[in-house]
Every structure is written in C-alpha cells, then in structure tokens.
Amino acid sequence: MLRCILLKNRFVFNKILDDLYLIRQIDLDTKYFESIWEIPEGVVYNSYVLNTSNGSIVFDTVKKNYCSEYIEFLDKNINLKNVKYIVSHHGEPDHSGCVKELSDETNAVVIGHPILGRELSSFYNLTRFKPVNDGESLKIGEYTLVFHYLPWLHWPETIVSHIVEKNVLLTCDIFGSYGVYFNEIYFDELSVEKQREYLIRARKYFANIIGYYREWVLKNIEKTSSIGLKPEIALPAHGLAYRGDSIDLIKEYYLKWSRGEVIDKKIVIVYTSMYRFVEETVNDLASILGENGFKPIVFGFNDTYRSSISDIIGELIDCETIVLATSSYDSSVFPIAKLVAELIVKKIPRNKNIVVLGAYGWGYRVSRELSDIFVKNGFNVKTFDYQAGQHKSIIREIFDKITGSS
Amino acid sequence: MLRCILLKNRFVFNKILDDLYLIRQIDLDTKYFESIWEIPEGVVYNSYVLNTSNGSIVFDTVKKNYCSEYIEFLDKNINLKNVKYIVSHHGEPDHSGCVKELSDETNAVVIGHPILGRELSSFYNLTRFKPVNDGESLKIGEYTLVFHYLPWLHWPETIVSHIVEKNVLLTCDIFGSYGVYFNEIYFDELSVEKQREYLIRARKYFANIIGYYREWVLKNIEKTSSIGLKPEIALPAHGLAYRGDSIDLIKEYYLKWSRGEVIDKKIVIVYTSMYRFVEETVNDLASILGENGFKPIVFGFNDTYRSSISDIIGELIDCETIVLATSSYDSSVFPIAKLVAELIVKKIPRNKNIVVLGAYGWGYRVSRELSDIFVKNGFNVKTFDYQAGQHKSIIREIFDKITGSS
Numbered sequence: 036m037l038r039c040i041l042l043k044n045r046f047v048f049n050k051i052l053d054d055l056y057l058i059r060q061i062d063l064d065t066k067y068f069e070s071i072w073e074i075p076e077g078v079v080y081n082s083y084v085l086n087t088s089n090g091s092i093v094f095d096t097v098k099k100n101y102c103s104e105y106i107e108f109l110d111k112n113i114n115l116k117n118v119k120y121i122v123s124h125h126g127e128p129d130h131s132g133c134v135k136e137l138s139d140e141t142n143a144v145v146i147g148h149p150i151l152g153r154e155l156s157s158f159y160n161l162t163r164f165k166p167v168n169d170g171e172s173l174k175i176g177e178y179t180l181v182f183h184y185l186p187w188l189h190w191p192e193t194i195v196s197h198i199v200e201k202n203v204l205l206t207c208d209i210f211g212s213y214g215v216y217f218n219e220i221y222f223d224e225l226s227v228e229k230q231r232e233y234l235i236r237a238r239k240y241f242a243n244i245i246g247y248y249r250e251w252v253l254k255n256i257e258k259t260s261s262i263g264l265k266p267e268i269a270l271p272a273h274g275l276a277y278r279g280d281s282i283d284l285i286k287e288y289y290l291k292w293s294r295g296e297v298i299d300k301k302i303v304i305v306y307t308s309m310y311r312f313v314e315e316t317v318n319d320l321a322s323i324l325g326e327n328g329f330k331p332i333v334f335g336f337n338d339t340y341r342s343s344i345s346d347i348i349g350e351l352i353d354c355e356t357i358v359l360a361t362s363s364y365d366s367s368v369f370p371i372a373k374l375v376a377e378l379i380v381k382k383i384p385r386n387k388n389i390v391v392l393g394a395y396g397w398g399y400r401v402s403r404e405l406s407d408i409f410v411k412n413g414f415n416v417k418t419f420d421y422q423a424g425q426h427k428s429i430i431r432e433i434f435d436k437i438t439g440s441s
Numbered sequence: 442m443l444r445c446i447l448l449k450n451r452f453v454f455n456k457i458l459d460d461l462y463l464i465r466q467i468d469l470d471t472k473y474f475e476s477i478w479e480i481p482e483g484v485v486y487n488s489y490v491l492n493t494s495n496g497s498i499v500f501d502t503v504k505k506n507y508c509s510e511y512i513e514f515l516d517k518n519i520n521l522k523n524v525k526y527i528v529s530h531h532g533e534p535d536h537s538g539c540v541k542e543l544s545d546e547t548n549a550v551v552i553g554h555p556i557l558g559r560e561l562s563s564f565y566n567l568t569r570f571k572p573v574n575d576g577e578s579l580k581i582g583e584y585t586l587v588f589h590y591l592p593w594l595h596w597p598e599t600i601v602s603h604i605v606e607k608n609v610l611l612t613c614d615i616f617g618s619y620g621v622y623f624n625e626i627y628f629d630e631l632s633v634e635k636q637r638e639y640l641i642r643a644r645k646y647f648a649n650i651i652g653y654y655r656e657w658v659l660k661n662i663e664k665t666s667s668i669g670l671k672p673e674i675a676l677p678a679h680g681l682a683y684r685g686d687s688i689d690l691i692k693e694y695y696l697k698w699s700r701g702e703v704i705d706k707k708i709v710i711v712y713t714s715m716y717r718f719v720e721e722t723v724n725d726l727a728s729i730l731g732e733n734g735f736k737p738i739v740f741g742f743n744d745t746y747r748s749s750i751s752d753i754i755g756e757l758i759d760c761e762t763i764v765l766a767t768s769s770y771d772s773s774v775f776p777i778a779k780l781v782a783e784l785i786v787k788k789i790p791r792n793k794n795i796v797v798l799g800a801y802g803w804g805y806r807v808s809r810e811l812s813d814i815f816v817k818n819g820f821n822v823k824t825f826d827y828q829a830g831q832h833k834s835i836i837r838e839i840f841d842k843i844t845g846s847s
Contacts, residue, residue: 065744070715071776099716126802128716150803158718158802158830191803247771309476310505310534312564338471365653365787370477374780381771396532396564397556397597424564 045101046108049220051083051270052201054178056113058082060097060105061215068213072243072345076236077215080129081272083205084109085198087176090119093143094196094205095272099132106133106140118143119175120165122182124207125193126154130272135159146173148184148192167194170262185209185258187251189244197264204266208244209255210285212237212274222275222285234288237274239349241292246348246382249293256290295384297355300329302437305347306360306392307336307369313360313394316426316433320358323434336371347375351383358437360392362423363401376408385413390437394423451507452514455626457489457676458607460584462519464488466503466511467621474619478649478751482642483621486535487678489611490515491604493582496525499549500602500611501678505538512539512546524549525581526571528588530613531599532560536678541565552579554590554598573600576668591615591664593657595650603670610672614650615661616691618643618680628681628691640694643680645755647698652754652788655699662696701790703761706735708843711753712766712798713742713775718829719766719800722839725832726764729840742777753781757789764843766798768829769807782814791819796843800829 047059063077080097082105091113097105109115118141123131126147131154134145138161145155145164155161167173169184179199186193188209196205214236219225225233245252269277269285277285302324308314314337324331332350334342351357357379361372368376379389389409393402402418409416419436421429453465469483486503488511497519503511515521524547529537532553537560540551544567551561551570561567573579575590585605592599594615602611620642625631631639651658675683675691683691708730714720723739730737738756740748757763763785767778774782785795795815799808808824815822825842827835 067742067744067747069770070713070742070744071770128718132716154802157828160830307476310538336473336476338473338476341473364475364477367787370780370784373783374776377779378776381773396560422563424566 045104047217048108048112051220051268051276052203054086055198055201055203056084056086057220057270057276058084058097058105058109058112060101062098063215064100065098068243068345072348073343074213074345075343076213078213078273079215081270081274082130083270084113085178086113086117087178089176091117092120092122092175092180093118093137094122095124095130095207096121096133096137098129102133102136106137109137115141120173121145122180122196122205123147123151123155124195124205124272125190126151126158127190127208128158130207131155131158135161138163146182148194150192154192172199183259183262183264185255187248188255189248197266201268202266203268203270204264205270207272210237210269210271210274210277210289211244212240212271214274216275220276221281222277223279223281225275233275235349237285238288238292238352239345240273241289242348242352242382243345246352249295249384252289252293256286292352293384295386296353297387298330298353299355301354302329302331302356302358303334303347303350303354304331304358304360305334305342305375307362307372309338309362309364309369310423311337312423312426313362313392316392316394316430317360319426319430320360320433320437323430324437327434327438329438341371344375344378348378348382351379351387354387356388356390356437357383358390358392359405360394361401361405362394363396363399366399368401368404372405373408376405380408380412380414387414388439389414389416391416391418392433393418393420394426395420396423451510453623454514454518457626457674457682458609460492461604461607461609462490462492463626463676463682464490464503464511464515464518466507468504469621470506471504474649474751478754479749480619480751481749482619484619484679485621487676487680488536489676490519491584492519492523493584495582497523498526498528498581498586499524499543500528501530501536501613502527502539502543504535508539508542512543515543521547526579527551528586528602528611529553529557529561530601530611530678531596532557532564533596533614534564536613537561537564541567544569552588554600556598560598578605589665589668589670591661593654594661595654603672607674608672609674609676610670611676613678616643616675616677616680616683616695617650618646618677620680622681626682627687628683629685629687631681639681641755643691644694644698644758645751646679647695648754648758648788649751652758655701655790658695658699662692698758699790701792702759703793704736704759705761707760708735708737708762708764709740709753709756709760710737710764710766711740711748711778711781713768713778715744715768715770715775716829717743718832719768719798722798722800722832722836723764723766725836726766726839726843729836730843733840733844735844747777750781750784754784754788757785757793760793762794762796762843763789764796764798765811766800767807767811768800769802769805772805774807774810778811779814782811786814786818786820793820794845795820795822797822797824798839799824799826800832801826802829
C-alpha cells in the first residue's frame with residue numbers, strides 16, 4: 036500500500052531557507068544500491084535549487100530512471116527558464132543522471148571538476164560544461180558560490196559548493212545516508228530513537244560507499260578545517276540535512292568510522308554454513324561470548340537464508356573483533372565467505388582483530404587461504420580449523436582464541 | 442497452495458522392482474543448494490530399500506532437517522526391525538543426514554568408504570560403521586552387493602553399489618538432477634519436452650555440483666567400463682532414475698559436459714551494471730550477435746535484479762564463448778563479477794573463449810584484473826576496455842573481438 040501512495044509522491048519539494056529549496060526523489064525501487072548493497076529502507080536523491088536575482092542554480096539532479104518526472108516536477112515548483120547553472124558535485128549517475136536532460140531543457144551550463152566534464156561527455160554526450168578550479172568562486176545575483184575539491188569522496192572529481200552568504204555547504208555524497216523520510220528535513224528533527232536508527236543507516240552508507248576512501252575522509256576533513264569552512268547547514272545528496280551541532284556530530288562519526296574506532300567488546304560474527312555445522316558452532320559461540328560480557332552480533336548464510344551484505348559491512352566498521360566462520364568448498368574457501376572477506380578488505384579499517392574459523396569435512400583446511408587475504412592487507416589474524424561436528428569439545432578453545440587468551 | 446499440499450506429502454514411496462523400493466523426500470524449502478545454488482525448481486533426496494530374505498538394506502537417507510519424519514515414513518512402509526545395513530554412498534549431509542538416527546533406531550551397521558567412517562564419526566558421533574574396499578562384495582540373503590569406489594564425484598569417499606542379481610546400480614550424486622517430479626520415476630517416462638527441461642536441470646546440477654571434479658568424471662567412466670559395469674537401471678540420489686538407453690544418454694552428456702564440448706555459436710553473456718551503461722552495451726551486443734547467427738544468452742546483475750548464479754554456471758558449460766561485461770568498482774573489479782569469474786574458474790572446462798569487457802567511468806581499466814583470473818587458470822582470454830556511455834561507437838569492434846575477427 037505504501038508503495039502505491041509513493042508512486043504518486045515520488046518527488047517532494049521543501050523550502051530550506053529563503054531562495055533555497057530541496058527536491059527529494061524517493062526511491063523504493065532500487066533493491067541493490069550501486070547494484071550491490073541491499074537497501075530495503077530505500078534511499079532519497081536530493082537535488083537543491085538556489086533562486087537568485089540573476090537566475091537559478093540547480094545542485095545535482097536525481098537518478099536517471101526518472102528524468103522526465105523530475106523535470107516535470109521541477110517545472111511545477113520553479114521557473115525552469117531561469118535556470119542558468121547546474122552544479123554537478125560528482126559524476127555518479129544517481130545524481131548526474133538528469134543533468135543532460137535538464138541542461139537541454141534549460142540551456143543551463145553544467146559546472147564541476149574538470150574530470151566531471153570528461154565523464155559527462157562520455158556518459159551523456161554533454162558538452163555545455165564549465166570546469167571550476169579548487170576554491171574558485173562564482174558570483175550570481177546576490178549570492179557567491181565557492182567550489183572546493185574534496186577528492187575521492189568517493190569519486191576523484193568530488194566537489195562541494197559553499198553558498199557564502201547563507202553559510203550553507205552542499206556536500207553531495209558526504210554525510211549521506213540510506214532511508215526515506217517524509218516529515219523531516221533535518222537530522223535534529225528526528226526523535227532520539229529515530230536519530231539512533233538514522234546513525235546506523237548513515238554508518239552503513241558510510242561503510243558501503245565511502246569505506247574504501249576512509250583515508251581521504253581524514254585528509255579532506257583536515258582540508259576543510261584548514262580553509263576555515265564552518266557551515267551552519269550541511270546539505271547532502273542522500274538522506275537528511277544537518278545544522279548546528281549535528282554537523283559536528285556527523286563529522287565526529289566520520290572521523291571515528293574512518294579511523295576504525297571500536298565499540299568496546301563488540302564482536303561481529305559472519306558465517307557461511309552448508310549443512311548447519313558451522314551455524315551450530317556460531318550459535319554456541321555467541322552464547323559463551325554473551326555470557327562473558329561481549330556483545331556478539333551474528334550474520335549468516337545458509338541454505339534458506341542470506342544476511343544483508345550491506346548491513347554486515349555497516350556493523351563491521353566499529354567492532355573490535357571480526358569472526359569469519361566458514362566451511363571449505365571444492366578444496367577452497369566457500370565462495371560467499373571469500374566475497375565477504377574481500378569486501379572487508381576494501382571497506383573496513385585494519386585496526387581490528389580477525390579470527391577465521393574453518394570447518395572441514397574430509398580434509399581441506401580453509402582458514403589459511405582466507406586469512407591470507409587479510410594478512411596481506413595488514414590485518415591481525417588468528418585462525419582455527421576444526422572438523423565439522425566437533426565444535427562442542429573445542430568451543431572454549433575457540434572462545435579463548437577470539438577473546439585473546441590464546 | 443502447492444506447498445501446502447506438499448507439506449502433507451513430503452515423502453513419496455515407490456516400488457522400483459520386486460524387493461527394491463524408493464523413498465523420495467520432496468524439498469521445496471531449500472533456496473540455496475549447498476548454501477549457494479538457487480533452486481526454485483526444488484530438489485528431491487532419494488533413499489532406496491532392498492528387502493532380502495535375510496534383512497533389509499537402506500541406501501542413503503535424506504537431509505538432516507527431516508529425520509524423524511523420514512523414519513516415521515519408513516516405518517509405515519517397511520519393517521524397520523529388519524534393517525541390517527545402511528549403505529551411505531558419501532558423507533554429504535543431504536544424504537547422510539539421517540544415518541545416525543536410522544542406525545540408532547534399527548541397530549543397523551553403516552557401510553561405506555573408510556573416509557566416510559571418519560566423517561560420520563565427526564559429524565554425528567556414529568560408531569556402528571563397517572568400511573568396505575573397492576570391489577568388495579556383500580552377500581545378503583538372495584542378493585549380492587558390490588561396492589565400487591568412484592572417488593571425487595564429488596567427495597573423495599564416493600562409492601556406488603551394484604545389486605548384482607538385478608543389475609541395478611545405485612549412483613548417489615552421479616546422474617543427479619534438481620527438480621521435483623511426482624508422477625514419474627524414470628527419465629524416459631517424461632514427455633520429449635519435459636526431457637529437454639530435465640536435461641537442462643541435470644546440466645545445471647552437473648555444473649554446480651560435479652563441475653569442479655570433471656576430470657574425475659572421465660576417469661571414473663573409464664573405470665566403470667574397464668570393470669564391465671553395464672547396469673540396466675541407474676538410481677541416483679537426486680532426481681529421476683535411468684534405465685536402458687537413457688543410461689547411455691546421460692553418460693554421454695556427462696562425457697560432453699566434462700570435456701566442455703560446445704554447442705555451435707552458443708555465446709553466454711554475463712554482466713554487472715551499476716547504472717545500466719554496461720546493460721545497454723550488452724543489449725546492443727546481443728542484438729548484433731543474434732542478427733549474425735549466434736545464439737547469445739544474457740544474464741545480468743543490476744540495481745533491481747540478480748540473475749541466478751546456478752543457472753549461469755549451468756548454461757556456461759556447453760557454450761563456445763563466455764562474455765563477462767562489467768564496470769570497475771573501488772579501483773578494482775565489481776565484486777559480483779569477480780565472484781562469477783571465480784566460479785567459472787572452478788566449475789567450467791578451459792576450452793572456451795572468454796572475452797572480458799570492462800567499462801570505466803573515471804579511469805580504472807578493469808579488464809586486466811579480471812582476465813588475469815582466467816589466464817592463470819588456462820583459459821584463452823581477450824579483453825576490451827571502453828568508457829561507459831561510449832559503446833555505440835565501438836560495438837562493431839566488440840562484436841569482432843567476440844566472434845574472433847580481431
């Protein structure tokens with residue numbers, strides 16, 4: 036039922052400040068963000084409009100599936116003829132998807148990083164493009180825009196736009212989150228409980244999308260400090276906006292997540308189980324860990340169920356210890372366990388303990404092959420192999436291995 | 442509705458010949474066979490019983506989730522007190538799942554390869570075990586059983602049982618298939634159309650489960666010839682039974698699939714597409730290939746849809762050329778494309794052409810990293826990189842690459 040209602044309300048229009056407006060495209064159709072991350076909570080693409088006495092500027096557009104609806108909706112809410120510029124903060128098609136159509140419709144020039152120009156030309160044959168330099172400003176009517184390069188968050192051409200007179204920063208994917216909200220524009224409008232849920236979604240988004248570029252988060256936060264950027268409002272291209280203290284809050288989380296700061300005693304166990312032997316081990320292990328004051332969170336893949344990989348990667352980012360428990364398969368690692376291991380290597384900071392538990396049936400010891408993936412990427416790894424069905428006699432040994440006693 | 446009916450009929454009892462019976466466990470609950478292969482068509486576990494004047498023998502059991510129902514069902518159809526032996530052809534728990542319970546219930550001794558003894562001891566703490574040697578026979582009542590080792594199909598301890606007086610061979614996973622059938626026992630009872638469908642399911646099963654062990658298929662078929670095994674009936678542990686000519690037919694297919702014999706002009710394209718650029722390429726490519734007499738089959742992964750990996754691997758086994766088209770991701774291969782590549786390396790014979798198409802946005806050339814996976818495993822690989830959005834200008838070049846003109 037909700038989806039039916041949403042089909043009529045795929046776009047939402049809100050005022051942020053005088054002259055500054057938000058257009059949200061509600062997306063509950065995408066099952067796999069970036070074609071890999073499961074997002075049952077949906078996602079929103081935020082496009083912004085600044086009206087000036089000398090024309091309007093649109094900041095980012097929406098996903099390319101819905102361009103005609105987007106432009107039709109824009110047309111109802113702003114004067115399309117007035118659009119002079121489209122700022123495209125980066126080229127990923129969930130935001131750049133309609134710049135070509137909008138530029139064709141309005142004759143507006145697209146502004147962005149020089150690399151973006153090449154992308155838009157390749158993706159959409161767009162030629163109406165004006166590159167900007169790092170720190171370059173654009174005066175339009177009563178407003179000044181300054182563009183800052185914050186590269187590799189998460190594409191190389193990422194820029195942010197500072198509307199100087201309003202001290203508003205448009206941040207593109209930075210500070211973005213999954214999830215769909217109708218009644219709130221700002222994070223601080225959520226209840227305390229909803230804020231907690233939102234931060235879990237923001238962490239998941241961070242880990243999935245920004246995780247691989249975490250070193251660049253640190254560099255770029257340093258850069259924004261050094262150039263004295265202290266916006267009163269931060270407007271990301273997904274999820275809710277931030278103002279006042281909540282900007283510092285999300286920035287603090289970005290620092291923690293990038294550094295891999297851990298929540299005390301938080302252990303995430305991910306397992307694959309062909310015939311429930313590994314699952315039994317993991318269940319017993321989680322019990323013992325819980326009884327001893329640890330906080331285990333368990334994700335699994337078996338013959339009837341698959342955990343969400345996007346949730347797994349989200350939870351891993353602030354745990355102390357990762358346990359990856361798996362069986363062998365065709366004299367090698369179980370394929371899904373390898374996929375998870377490789378995503379961990381990409382997305383998760385190295386300062387975590389990893390314990391690999393390998394269960395075998397007729398011989399092959401799987402832990403070494405899996406742990407090699409981690410070791411060569413700088414993780415601290417312990418391994419433990421055991422014969423399937425025999426975990427009860429050694430569960431204490433496994434516990435000691437995980438908790439550092441051995 | 443079908444599922445509701447099935448819940449009451451989870452087990453089916455059939456007579457094969459005088460004294461020889463089949464118990465089928467219908468499984469429409471398992472979504473991922475071996476916790477990886479999607480099987481919407483379901484699967485059946487076949488257990489067989491031979492009644493002799495000196496007691497009964499049960500050959501294989503069913504998946505461990507349903508032991509009490511299985512034993513209850515057996516009890517209704519045979520005299521449980523008469524069961525003297527349980528032959529367990531290999532240790533994988535979809536067949537060995539209830540040997541412990543059945544052995545405890547009946548005091549029957551479990552017979553199998555020596556390696557199986559260690560597995561059953563580890564998995565289920567089973568000790569009532571009698572190992573048999575390759576070629577060893579067991580006389581029981583009026584029947585003679587001969588056990589043959591056919592190792593690595595697909596576990597090392599695989600044996601088959603020959604009931605000499607009936608010239609019936611019980612083959613465990615060999616000649617198995619996915620799919621659930623109620624009205625037929627034998628493959629040759631299917632209509633021509635249903636036989637065609639069944640062979641696609643059997644090929645999928647073969648590729649998924651036996652694919653990695655295809656060299657052992659060739660060795661073991663040679664072995665069965667050299668020892669003069671020519672059964673009149675072959676009874677696998679999944680799917681339908683074979684008799685007469687259809688035994689030769691399925692054996693021929695096993696030889697073809699193991700050798701990687703190709704269907705002329707069959708091309709399978711597998712793609713991952715983050716924002717539909719690769720998808721557009723693949724659609725245009727499939728059109729051109731079709732227009733030129735090739736038979737392209739397309740599988741894809743995008744933001745709303747994931748093809749079935751089990752179907753992909755099934756289709757690949759007899760194609761001439763595999764095209765893997767993908768985008769780059771975090772300066773590397775898109776993770777699902779890598780998973781598919783690694784499954785191809787495991788399951789598919791090397792005598793196929795592989796063409797890797799890599800689409801990039803801002804720079805990273807993905808084809809090399811993917812093709813390396815294939816090259817180091819002995820495949821013949823061609824690569825082609827192009828900037829996303831630019832395929833129309835080069836689609837002919839891609840066509841030539843695939844069809845061998847360049």
